[in-house]
Amino acid sequence: MVKYVRLPIVDDCSLEIMLEVLSHYPSINNVDLYLEVKPVSDQATRKRSRQGDTNVDGSVRDDTLGTQQKGNSNGWLEDEENMDDEDCEIGVGNAVAQKDSRMKKPGLTKGLRDSVSKQVIFSSSWLDERELHVGMIFIDKDELEKAVELYSNRRQREYIAYEDRLVFMCKKRKVCGWVLNAAETKSGGLEITEYTDPHTCKPVDVGADFLAGEIEGLIKAHPSLSITELSKWVKKEFGYTVSGDNMWNAKKKAITTILGDLDKSFSVLPKLMAALCSSNKMVLDWQCDAFPDPKDSSFRSVFWAFQQSVEGFSPCRPLILVDTVDLSGKYPGKMLVAAGLDAENSLFPLAFAITTQESLSADTWRWFFACIRKKVTQREGICLITSPNPDIVAVVNEPEFQWAQHRFCLRHLCFKFYDVFKNNLMTEFVYKAGSTKYISSFDDYLMKIEEMNPEARKWLDQISLHQWALAHDSDRLRFGIMTTNLIFTTYSFINKSRDLPITACILLIFDHLAELFKTRLGFLDESLKNRGEVYATHVMTKLEEYKLASRTHDVLPLDQTPERFQVTKVMQPANKKFFVHCSDRVCTCQTWQVYKYPCSHVIAVCRRLNFDHLQYVNDFYKTESFRGVYAAVFNPLPGVSDWLEASEVPRPFPPGSPPRSAVKPVTTESPRNNSAKASDANTGASGQSETRRSGRPKKPNSKYGI
Template sequence: MIKIFGDWDNSYEILPHYLEALKRENPGTVYEVSSDPVDGGERRFTGVFWAFGPCIEGFRYCRPLLSIDGTHLYGKYKGVLLVATGVDADGGLFPLAFAVVDVENTENWAWFFACIRYHIPSVGTRSITFISDRMKGIPRALQRHFPPPHAHRYCLRHIRDNFKKKYGNAQVQDLLWQAGCATEKYVYEQIRERIKFTSRAAHDWIETSLGPNNVDKWALCEDGGRRFCMMTTNASESFNGVLRGARGMPIQALVAKTFYRLNKFFVRRRELGENMRSQLTPKVDEMLAARIVQARSFQVVRYSFNEWEVLEGITHRENRSYKVNMLVDRTCTCTCNVPQLQLIPCSHVVAACSDLQGGARISHYEFVDAWYSAYNYQQTYKECFRPPYDSRHWTQDGPRILPPLYKRSAGRPRSVRIRNSMDDGREGARRRNKCSRCDQPGHNKNRCPVSIRR
């Protein structure tokens, strides 16, 4: 480990010099090393924040949305890696800012958000929506540095997982998920009534734990289009998985890993953007193509130059009616609420557009927001990373940084985490341990029947 990634203790000493080398070759890169003074003019490491210039510039063309999450480091020294991840025009994860702190608490989250607001102008000047789990320190920290008009939303997957610990009924869990993802208020209220009828205790948990005044934080129908139909923190958790191996490295190697990983992202996606021939990104084109097919079975009734009724179903009993409005400023609304929440026309709007004839014809592509455009995608990855100079060219100014006091005890740490649906590749599945001798589940090698027979 020392030969490949460097010494653990020395890594903290060279960290500021390495970050300064990155900043010198990559304009716009920002970092902040937090430390406490100790005797002899030295300082003790307490935390570090960093964000690369190309990411800061590219985030201006991403949706005003940040998924935030923390994950534990498992190297020689304890700590928590905090990550703020955006979403690009094609729905890909876009890591923006990182920090390493000792523990995940209100003060450290507040420091992380303060660094984001101070060092990344495109975050402070826009109304950003933050999606996170329900850790108590995050709302308090956000309230300090990102009060309204910024918004905070909960990850629905974490809510369902917490709900599952109290109520293992799979039917009620599915109903909770459906209520959170419902785009229509009428559908949301119907599902809530079904939850109340199925389990009064589950209904009371939702009212008590989530609160009747916080429906907008977890239910999509009350979101107002702030979360762009992104219901989970999968973006930040996915990047934590990308850095899984780096989380056991010395601190300077961890920062270097994020640098080279993001450079790889930018190179690959820059080439993908150059090959785009449509005005929209590939995933949005696929989504609209599916909605065009769906719209072909609808019945359309026009009432005025900008108002339609779209009917689903073949028989009168199956019909569900939706009201579509197309406004002069090239915006559209539908009673299904999808265009207002996602900023992409739903299948009902597509059907209404097909009803127009001649010069009055309007393409449904005109109602797709610019956040999903190929231009935004190309601009997101336009800036290039540049390699830093090696240690021979690093500056040696500043006090010596000592490693933190939160040192991990010797030996392999025992895993005490209880695995749940969020850790498994398939929702709701439980991973079963296998015997290392016969590769069969249900026992270990000490109780293996093969060895017993011998």
């Protein structure tokens, strides 16, 4: 975009100002003007002025993203006010040229007169990314340093600056001869006097801070661009490759700049959530503490779930994992995550909530589970796996909580056991006892624990066996899933951004989900098209292993009906026997019941009967059903400037302001009639039994998978 302003100064001479702002350089925040005075004809001047007016009023097209933008709404540089030919003020050093009806012939300053007699190379010429060269002039040292920094970052090179001598050299000067020397000019500026180019060293990764400036305008206009899309854009625009981690850090910095710091982000949060609701049909619920002014409030909790996850959960197994991730920083809090598992046993994001540390209590968990039940899924017979947190246990044991069967995460249970008895070996036995499929093995491990410490055995006996031991999961609701740590590992990126504003965390989660759905859907389409896999890859792999093992099995019918069979493994000294009942889908090895696909013994029986063993694979593992989990598409977010004000919740301020004694609790949707009565009694003490997430969690022993 080019703007011209023409001012008459003396007879047959005009002062023409050319401001060139390149829209594809979002990192340019300040542009200094240098003036060239030359004689021009009135006709040429009028022509140039009309061309400038056309460029200012015309539309600007961003070819990279294919979006039509008008005026100055391109997202890179925004004018705070419009310049008017009738009232234009230009400062050059200490001189000011001002057009006014009372001023007839203002004189030129000495520096400006000197510049007329020689060819001037505008210092802004480095903005178009042409090569630096001898003779290029800069207004001062700061501008020269900015030019060298921009040039070096754009070419992914590191340099050393000797500021006292105005010398810049490649950091790898032993193998690279890139050098730039500058000297002062008579007019007080700086001129490049010596320059050796190009670099002969290898490029390095661009710094996240610089990269954040490059993409800030782009993210402001397109907040939901993924890391992959941003990397492709940078490669196309500037020609350099950026690592995923570096782009991730740059995006976090850019989001923080756009959406505000830790304090401001709370007031921006309703606009972000409203934008997500309108663009992606996200379901939402708030908890806040009201201020005396009903328009304002103190943030307590927010719940959200995307419609894409709600739709995708139906083909998943009836299984929900729940865990927490710590959010440290100025306002410590917890992120509550509910997730399912897809056919490949990968985590499927279902619902999220962020709550303040002091608010996490039984009331908060009751609200969180009520939101899941009302807004996310009404399926029955769900297996809910959580930590043995006393607050969670109290909530799920209430009469209203009848829609799920509760099970404990074995990993969390082992942490709790170790905190009490401080013994690695006993903790390892607890893990092995809980994860074995056989009751006999379970009893053996408990006997060993009792021999080592009778009190430890008594401690375990207080917990219902079906809640933590796979061998006693009589309803086989767990599908063999014993832990929830997939949540923590999947959302470990939150730990990298736990000190960022709440808006940045939520936007990064949205990015993760959008990319996850897109990537997995593409993988599934490839599996169906190229490999023709009917069931999930890991299931097909297991079935091939079992099919090979079944060739060494002997099958003996136990009655006249093709229902009950005895299967033995040949070439084994013990000659152990296994019993298969086809109609009940039971094998005494327990694999069929636990994982819901046939074991080697069942496959051996099917071979004898000439049956297709795939008929005994649970439909939850079908690739076609699996594809339905990720079929929904995430829509891009509108530009930040298009986010509307949200009226469904009072404007939230950071937690704890003003003092809690001056507030009364409110919630936008009460999960049950009396939930609001106890909201000020939240102390957060019971929430301290939740998994430690600050830094590295205290682990008893990594050998047993914790």
